[in-house]
Amino acid sequence: MRIGDLSERTGVSRRMLRYYEEQGLIASQRCANGYRDYAEPCVDRVQQVRGLLDAGLSTQTIRKILPCLGPPGRINIPHPTPETIALLEDECARMSQRITQLTRNRDAMSVYLAQVRRAARPEPDTAETAG
Structure with missing residues (x-):
């Protein structure tokens, strides 16, 4: 999905989504025309990031724990x-x-x-x- 679709589905501005990507919190593929293309699981990831930011965590901390996050509401640190x-x-x-x-x-x-x-x-x- 394109950045506008992700923004609409998550309620997060395009500018913030680009910032999340710069910080390594979400990822996209680039289409031939240069547009960002986000996979469906990115919707959940953005919502997780937003919740963690709202809880007061820094993007630096979130980036460290992202590999431990499973589906929303689950943390897997074996x-x-x-x-x-x-x-x-x-x-x-x-x-x-x-x-x-x-x-x-x-x-x-x-x-x-x-x-x-x-x-x-x-x-x-x-x-x-x-x-």
């Missing part, structure tokens, strides 16, 4: 090296730190939003309430 284990542990720790930071930011924003809402409420007219 003989993980100490380096692979360390990489995944580091990523988990980094995600936990990020979750803590995001939770703190969300809580602060909730407090701020409550204050803004209170300030935005119209003040009751004191003349009407006195009478």
Whole structure:
């Protein structure tokens, strides 16, 4: 399929697909006219990459674990090296730190939003309430 089809099927822009390819996350064949041609399994691969990026992994880390990824939702590491284990542990720790930071930011924003809402409420007219 051509890049436009892959973009449409995955919801990922053509520009990002080209970037994924530059980073070695997906691959295409070149047609005689120079157009990229992506195989059907590339749809799943793009969705996996997108999910891993959304989870906070870098493209460099994703490239390292891509050979371990099977169908979506499956990771196959039959003989993980100490380096692979360390990489995944580091990523988990980094995600936990990020979750803590995001939770703190969300809580602060909730407090701020409550204050803004209170300030935005119209003040009751004191003349009407006195009478």
